[in-house]
Structure formats: structure tokens, C-alpha cells
Amino acid sequence: MDKPLRILAVVNLPWDPRLGAARVWIELAEEWTRAGHVVEKFCLTDAFAKPDASPARSAFRFLLFPFRAARFVRRNAERFDVIDALVGTLPFSKNSLQFRGLLVARSVGLYHLYEKFERVAAKRWPPASKGKLIGRLFYGVFNKRVRAASRASIAHCDFLNLPNSDELICVRDEIRSATPVAVEPYGLTPARRQALSDAAASADARWQKKKVAFVGMWSVRKGARDWGQIIRRVREKVPDACFLFLGTMIENRHVWNDLDLEPVDYVGLVPQFQPDELPQLISDCTVAAFPSYVEGFGMAVVEQLAAGLPTVAYDAPGPRDILRESLPELLMPAGDVVRFSDALIEILRGDFAGYQELSDRSAKTAEKFSWPAIARDTAAEYRKRIHDLASHAHA
Structure with a gap:
């Protein structure tokens, strides 16, 4: 029997x-732990204990x-196989890290595609202000360093884990x-998929509601500059349509400004919510909309599909892999x-x-994306790569 x-x-x-x-690792860690593996983490708050706004x-x-x-x-290298x-986050050679196990670089949205x-966005929607010179210089250096770190991670790792075929x-x-690369999607736990399904109102009730949901941070990349036109065009043909924006993670005034609207009763904004609140929040929605230009995967798409919501999305990295085959x-x-x-x-x-x-058909599509299966397949791939490393070391 294989060791954990x-x-x-x-x-x-x-x-x-x-x-x-972060949720990707949190949910994978839960599945791996359930399967008997030992998982530890090193995250931002481990590196810097005090938050900084x-x-x-x-x-x-x-x-x-x-x-x-x-x-x-370096201090704990012998304690880990993977x-x-x-x-x-680790743009260094394995020799410099003093690590002999399997070094995996995982993408949750490839910097190259986002950049x-x-x-393109800067040309299509020029910012109203370029900001202060010192700020532009700082973020120019910042982006250059991030780009270099991303490239170095890919160059030094043993194995690359990507969430979509465009990457x-x-x-x-x-x-x-x-x-070497594996393309592994993200998924839902059986409990999460069941919660989304159980909370959903009947299809007839949702169909009559004429309610459009969007789940995601508010940003240009996720369609912030498109939503105003979408709302106006939809309500022109469906006057009783309403819209719900969940998890925008920004002050409401910025959303209203991008929509070119004063607060109105047919648009609801929920800047933050706890993950276990989502099933109820989208339970009476009719359809989901996801006008994102590039994603690592698009977990919000799968969650809304699991709730029985047909999810209209841009044909872009991430959602393309989720919907192309079945929807x-x-x-x-x-x-x-x-x-x-x-x-x-x-x-x-x-x-x-x-x-x-x-x-x-939407709910059926969501069933294809299962964390237990993905975690199992990923662990099996890691074992194979560890075996290959050992074989090369003894060759």
C-alpha cells in the first residue's frame, strides 16, 4: 500500500x-486529508502575521x-514529498531550496494571459487618471517582478498544474x-453540490422570477465595463428583469458608477458573503451571467450550474472549458x-x-467537476512524477 x-x-x-x-488549496487540502495524506500550508498570514491595509x-x-x-x-524540506x-511564489531552483521532492507550480490564472x-483593456477603456508618477513607477517595477517570478516558477518546477486548456x-x-503539464479543473465537494441543489427553488418559480445573477469580484476583467449595457439591453426587452451582484468586494458606489445608474430596486448588490450563504442567495435566480474576459477556471460558473442556473459566459479561458462540451x-x-x-x-x-x-442540463454539467475525483487523480499524478524523479536520480 502506498504511503500517504x-x-x-x-x-x-x-x-x-x-x-x-486560496479556496482551491483549502478544498484540495480537505480532500487529500480525507484520503489520508498529510497537508500543511504556508500562506500570506504565515509569512506576515499582522495584516496591512x-x-x-x-x-x-x-x-x-x-x-x-x-x-x-529550506528549514522544512525533508518533511515534504510534494x-x-x-x-x-517559489521562483527558485530546487537546489537553492534544498528540496529533493516534487516541486509543483500551480496556476489559478496564468499571469501571462492576465497581463x-x-x-488590451488599457487601450479599450483608458483610465480617467494615470495616477502619480511615483505610483506608476512602483507598480511598473512590481509588475515586472511578478512577471519574472511567474516565468522563473515555470522554469524551475518539476511539474506544472494548469486549470484550463488555453493556459x-x-x-x-x-x-x-x-x-511536464497536467490540465486539472476545479470542482465541488458532494456536500457543496447538494447544498446548491437543495436550496434551489423549483424550476417553475425560478423561470417566473426573471432574475439574473452574477457572482464574482467587480473588475474590468470580469465585465464591469460591460454590465451597464447588458442591463439596459435586457430590460429593454424584458422590463421586469432584475439583477443580483454577489461578492463584488468593493464599495457599492463604484458599482453604481460603472453601471451609470443611481441605486435602483431592480439591481441588488451584496459586496461580501460567506461561502455557505451562496446556495440561498442564488436560490430564486433564473439565469446566471459571467462576462469575464479571462479566468483560471471560473468556480462561480460551476456553482451556479449546480444550482440549476443556465450560465451565459464569454467564450474565454476558463468558462470555455466548462461549457464547450455540454452547453x-x-x-x-x-x-x-x-x-x-x-x-x-x-x-x-x-x-x-x-x-x-x-x-x-446545467446541473448535469456541474456533476463533471468533483473535488474528490480531482484530488484523487492529482495525487496519483504526483506519485507517478515522484517515481519518475527517483528513477532519474538512480539512472
């Missing part, structure tokens, strides 16, 4: 399930984090890395607000039989 793996998770964020990136100091901590993580690894680290979007293409064709009609060209809005309108105005079929 000793796994160290490294992520430069607080160990908080409300943060999408200053954006500049927070950015500086991100730059320092890899050095503190490396120090922890280090599963967020890309960019490409930021360049694999990017790694091979643009970054030009030949590092291709819900993928719209990225940035095409007209077609995106029309897809929502079609669902909101369609007949109940069509909605019921689409809702059932």
Missing part, C-alpha cells in the same frame, strides 16, 4: 475560502513573500516551456455585449419546457 503523501501548499494569500485562489505595503509584501516561503522550505505552490488582457497552449506556444450555446464571443444580452433575453423570454431542459 506529505504535501506543502504555498499561496501568497490569506487562508480564506472567500478568496477564489496599505496597497503599497501589501504589494511590497507580495514581492517579499517568495523569500519567506523559500526560507520556510510542494504544491502558486505560480510565482495580455490588461494591455496549456500559452505555456507551450508563448512561454515556450517544455515542463456550447451559452458561450458568447468575448466583448460582444449584444449577443451576450440576447442570450440572456432568449432564456428569460423562452418557454418553460425549454428552460427546464436547459436547467437540468
Whole structure:
């Protein structure tokens, strides 16, 4: 019988399930622990015990984090078989880390693709102010360091874990890395999927509600500049449509400003919520919308599908892999607000039989994304890679 793996998770964020990136490791760790493996973590609050609200100091901590993580690894290298680290958090060679096990770089959103979007966004939606010169210089240096750390992580790791097929293409064709890769999606625990399903109102009640849900942080990348047009176009054809924005993680005034609206009763805003509150929050929604231009995966898409909500999304990295096979009609060209809005309108105005079929197919699609299966497959892949490392060492 195989010995349990000793796994160290490294992520430069607080160990908080409300943060999408940290949640990946938190839920994987729970599954691995349940399977008998031993999992420890080194996160932002392990590196820096006291929180800091200053954006500049927070950015500086991100730059320092890899050095503190490396120090922890050197002191504890013999205790772990696998280090599963967020890309960019351990941009050092295994020799310098004094680590002989399997070094995994895990992407939860490849910096290279995100940076490409930021360049396009800056041209399409120029910021009203360029900010102070010293700030521009600081964040220029910051982005350069983050980019270099991301590349170095990919260069030095034994194995790269990616959440979508677009990132694999990017790694091979643009970054030009030949590092061994697995594309592993994210998933839901059986309990989470059941909670989302159980809380959902009947399909008939949801169909009559004409309510559109969005779950995610409010940002340009996730469609903040598109939502105003989407709302206006949908309500032009479906006057009783209403909208719910969950987990925006920003003051409401910024959302209203981007929507070009005063507070109105047909738009609800919930800046923060606890993960276990989501099933009830979306229980009476009709359809979900996810106009994101690039994602690592798009966990919010899977969660809303599990609740029986057809989820219209941009045909972009992340959601593309979730919907392409089973629900291709819900993928719209990225940035095409007209077609995106029309897809929502079609669902909101369609007949109940069509909605019921689409809702059932949505819930069925979510079943494909299971944390127990993903954790099991990932652990098996790690064992294989550890065996390969040992074979090469003795060759």
C-alpha cells in the first residue's frame, strides 16, 4: 500500500475560502486529508502575521513573500514529498531550496494571459487618471517582478498544474516551456453540490422570477465595463428583469458608477458573503451571467450550474472549458455585449419546457467537476512524477 503523501501548499494569500485562489488549496487540502495524506500550508498570514491595509505595503509584501516561503522550505524540506505552490511564489531552483521532492507550480490564472488582457483593456477603456508618477513607477517595477517570478516558477518546477486548456497552449506556444503539464479543473465537494441543489427553488418559480445573477469580484476583467449595457439591453426587452451582484468586494458606489445608474430596486448588490450563504442567495435566480474576459477556471460558473442556473459566459479561458462540451450555446464571443444580452433575453423570454431542459442540463454539467475525483487523480499524478524523479536520480 502506498504511503500517504506529505504535501506543502504555498499561496501568497490569506487562508480564506472567500478568496477564489486560496479556496482551491483549502478544498484540495480537505480532500487529500480525507484520503489520508498529510497537508500543511504556508500562506500570506504565515509569512506576515499582522495584516496591512496599505496597497503599497501589501504589494511590497507580495514581492517579499517568495523569500519567506523559500526560507520556510529550506528549514522544512525533508518533511515534504510534494510542494504544491502558486505560480510565482517559489521562483527558485530546487537546489537553492534544498528540496529533493516534487516541486509543483500551480496556476489559478496564468499571469501571462492576465497581463495580455490588461494591455488590451488599457487601450479599450483608458483610465480617467494615470495616477502619480511615483505610483506608476512602483507598480511598473512590481509588475515586472511578478512577471519574472511567474516565468522563473515555470522554469524551475518539476511539474506544472494548469486549470484550463488555453493556459496549456500559452505555456507551450508563448512561454515556450517544455515542463511536464497536467490540465486539472476545479470542482465541488458532494456536500457543496447538494447544498446548491437543495436550496434551489423549483424550476417553475425560478423561470417566473426573471432574475439574473452574477457572482464574482467587480473588475474590468470580469465585465464591469460591460454590465451597464447588458442591463439596459435586457430590460429593454424584458422590463421586469432584475439583477443580483454577489461578492463584488468593493464599495457599492463604484458599482453604481460603472453601471451609470443611481441605486435602483431592480439591481441588488451584496459586496461580501460567506461561502455557505451562496446556495440561498442564488436560490430564486433564473439565469446566471459571467462576462469575464479571462479566468483560471471560473468556480462561480460551476456553482451556479449546480444550482440549476443556465450560465451565459464569454467564450474565454476558463468558462470555455466548462461549457464547450455540454452547453456550447451559452458561450458568447468575448466583448460582444449584444449577443451576450440576447442570450440572456432568449432564456428569460423562452418557454418553460425549454428552460427546464436547459436547467437540468446545467446541473448535469456541474456533476463533471468533483473535488474528490480531482484530488484523487492529482495525487496519483504526483506519485507517478515522484517515481519518475527517483528513477532519474538512480539512472
